Every structure is written in C-alpha cells, then in structure tokens.
Amino acid sequence: MENLTQRIRLLLEALNERVFGKEHIISLSLLSAVAGESIFLLGPPGVAKSMVARRLKLAFRNAGSFDYLMSRFSTPDEIFGPVSISKLKDRDTYERMTEGYLPTATIAFLDEIWKAGPAIQNALLTILNEKIYRNGNHTFRVPLKGLVAASNELPASGQGLDALWDRFLVRMLVTGITDQSDFDRMIASPDESEPCVNTALQIEEQEYETWQGKIGLISIHYSIFEVIHTLKEKIEDHNHKLQNAESTEQPLYVSDRRWKKLVKLLRTSAFLNGSDTIRLTDCLLLRHCLWNEVSQLEEINEMVTDAIRMSAEGYLLNLQGLHREMEALKDELSSAAAVHENRDPGLLLVDSYYHQIDKVRLAGRLLMFASDYQSLDTIGKLFYLHKDKYKSQCFILKRYDLSMRNKVPQHKIYSLRKGNRSVFINDYEYPLVCVPSCEPLPPQAAGTDKEKLEERFCQLNDLLLRVEGGCKDFYTQEWAYADRHLFLNEQERDIIRGLLEHQQTSVADYRNELNELEHAYREENTEYPSESIEGNLFG
Secondary structure, three states: OOOHHHHHHHHHHHOOOOOOHHHHHHHHHHHHHHHOOOEEOOOOOOOOOOHHHHHHOOOOOOEEEEEOOOOOOOHHHHHHHEOOOHHHHHHHOOEOOOOHHHHHHEEEEEEOHHHOOOHHHHHHHHHHHHHHHEEEEEEEEOOOOOOEEEOOOOOOOEEEEEEEOOOOEEEEEEEOOOOOOHHHHHHHHOOOOOOOOOOOOOOOOHHHHHHHHOOOOOOOOOOOOOOOHHHHHHHHHHHHHHHHHOOOOOOOOHOOOOOOOOHHHHHHHHOOOOOOOOOOOOHHHHOOOOOHHHHHHHHHHHHHHHHHHHHHHHHHHOOHHHHHHHHHHHHHHHHHHHHHOOOOOEEOEOOOOOEEEEOOOOOEEEEEEEHHHHHOOOOOOEEEEEEOOOOOEEEEEEHHHHHHHOOHHHHHHEEEEOOOOEEEEEEEEEEOOOOOOOOOOOOOOOOOOHHHHHHHHHHHHHHHHHHHHHHOOOHHHHHHHOOOOOOOOOHHHHHHHHHHHHHHHHHHHHHHHHHHHHHHHHHOOOOOOOOOOOOOOOO
C-alpha cells in the first residue's frame, strides 16, 4: 500500500509538470477516474480545462482519448461514430463505426456539455453510469475510465439536464491563476509540450481492474456513516427552510445512487492513500460533490466540516459524552450546595460554590463560599484572605480559627457579618453581585453525600484521561494522514488542522474546568494559610 501511494504521488508530480495552479484539479480528476467516475469543470474560457483531460490521459498506459466541443448542432455521429453504410446496405444493420470516438476512449473531454442534444444526452447516461453502449443490436462495455466535462455555465433548469448533471460526481470551479508567482512562471514558460510520463508509473488495464476489487474491500468505520447521516439531515433541514421561506433558490438534491458512488470515491481515496479504512480526512472531499449551485458552495463547505467535527467529537472521541458528564456533575454540586446553603436565588452563584463581593478596592475578584455567607450572623465571624492558585486575579475570604494564628498575620484577619444581600467587612458594607431578578427560594432537593461526589470526581477524571489519550492519538494519526494526503489542497489541510487543534483545546478546557470544580470542592472543607498579600486591602 505504501508503494502504491508513493507511485501515485510520483504519477501526480509527473502529470503536474509545468502545471500552474491546477494541481488540485488534476489530482481530483485522477481520483475520480480511478473510482470510475466523471468530473465537471465550471469556468470561463482560457483557464486550462481541456489541459486537465489531456494530462489525465497520460495517467493510463496505452490510453485512447476523445475530445469534442459541443454545440446545439452536434450530432450523435460526431460523438459516437458514423453509421456504417456497408452494414446498413449489405446486412440491413444499423451500426456505428465507433473506433476513435467516445465509445472506445479511455479518457474523454466534452466541452460545453450542456449544449448536447437529447439523443447525445441519452446515450451518455448509460455510458457514464453503467459503462455500456448499445450499438445497433449489440451492447458492449466501454473502456471509459473518466469523462471530463466542461462549461462556463451550469445546466439550465427545466431543460431535462438533471439526470446528466447527476452523473458528474465531482464538480469543480476552475478560475484563472491567482498566485502571482505561478502566473509569472506560466507566462514566462516557453515549453507547452505534454510531459513524458514513465510507463512504470502509468496505470494499465489489468491493474485497474484489480484495484476495483481491492477498493471494494476498504472498510467503513461507523464514524463515516455518522458523517453521512449528519450531512443528510443537514441537507433535509436546508431544503425544509427553503420551502418554508418560499425561496426561489434551488434545493440540494443527492440521490441514493449518488450517495453510493460517493462512498466508493471515499474508498478509492483511502485505497490510494494507503489506508485500509475510510478516514474522516477523506470525507472532506465531499465538499466537491454535493453542491448544485455556486451559491451553495459556502454552505456545503460548512456542512461537511461540521459533520466531520461532530462525528469526531461525538463518536470517536466522546467529547459530547464528556460534556454531558461535566454538566451532570455541576448539577449534582449545585444541588448539594443548594441544600447545604439554602441559598437565596437572587444572589449570583459563581462556579457552583461562591458569591462575589462587589465594590472592594482589590486588584481582582473577591469571593467567599456561599455556605460561609449563609452561616454568617449579625454579630460577626473571623475570616482571612486567601489568593486562589487556579483563578488569576481572584481572592477568597475563608473561615479563620485559632489554630491558624501562627500562619496568618493579624492584619490579614477580618471580621465579617451578614447584611441584606451584602456583607460587612470590618463594619464596612459591601454588596454581593446579584442576578438581574430575584425569584422565590427553590424547594430543597435531596442532597448528594460526600462519598458519592468523591466517586463522581474519580469517574469523571478517569473518563477525561481516556478522552485525553484518545484525542492525542487521534491528532497524531489523523494529521499524519492529512499531511501526506494525495487529494487535499493546502486550504483543506488547514481545515483538518483547525479541527484537530480545536479538539485539543476543548479537552484542555475540560481538564481546567474539572480541576477548578475539584479544587473548589476540596477547598470548601480545607483551610489554606494565606499567601503574602501586602497591605490592608479594605482600607
């Protein structure tokens, strides 16, 4: 498999010799041809659409080719060959002489494809889909590997072109050269000859047939089915919104036959890239296969990217399961805190445990445990100031007792008493941060005992460790695959890199969040000596 991938890489390098800005299109043309599918190129004249077909022919050993510029006056004779007069006269048989025409070509190029008449279109349908051509009373299998069709426009609606349009699995926009260095090299190059491709790199007929059997054995992981299921749902939602809005925009339509062919395209990509299974990176190629209108390109790109991300984070990495477990733990902590504190819902609860004290002259937030606030009375209790190591620019007022007198300086000790949604610190009143509106106290729920919460922290930590390990392995393997992928351009590699880095960041955020929750839980029942804080921060 590695030798095959290296060979295809060298073949693509040979096909792209003196090619400027069209390397990705040629690579996708080769992919579609090995998959036995056709590609449509949309672009204005003079952007090298026909060159793609000429280069693609060089990928196959002893390949025959056919190219033709369609017009509304084109006849079947010009595409499929003239009728044999001698057979018609001597045998009363209507047969075409197909040699040198499309039915005997390995690679074909049809420019201005939508100008073809109904007779040509009908014959093309069976050639493109079933790879057969009926000539008189005989039906034979055509050697066609790939048809490259081109036009400067999309098929007009209501003209009976939908079936032919559906046959083009890969659809690409072709524009002029955008990179200035490529443009300069193109206009300065005096050599316009075709490259000489080593026959050892070219694909021969028997080899091609053998590959088809091996491509069919490429496995499909359930995560790939998840991508396709999500895409189908997103497409249905998109069409439903168009229908409700009574939009004139054309809906997205992907036939069952097309979905099946798309899976073969992904299998072919995996096979040529040396993988025994379709990977999520391969699914990025679907962005070139699902659009019907140019205006749909951006939305299709978002759909495909989101579907890949959702499959990775949901099925492969279980980030969604981790998120649910984190939220469940927060609910349990809040439930336990609500019973313990009988807290006022009008007071803002910070990070499940704290109230924030407002309007203090302090370089950062000042917090106190909600349970400590509830235990205050009008007489007063002693607290000391503690700088939190997990939250930057954050300080916590914690309960003080005489056992700490050798650890906490006297000037760091404050007397606190309870006010009306406020706290008096050394007889100065400071308000607590409140929610926008106050509601009646909620009913008390059944508490969560300490042992159960300890077990939940352990369970969630174990789950997070597994997710962290899986995410690290997935990043390493998927990026190695994407980085050497034969059929991705740099923009698509950046998309994969961004998805992988987002997953890494998400897992790191979950780790920090769990550390903070656990730290706050431990701290509620454990006293820490105050760190050095200069001066009396409350005046």
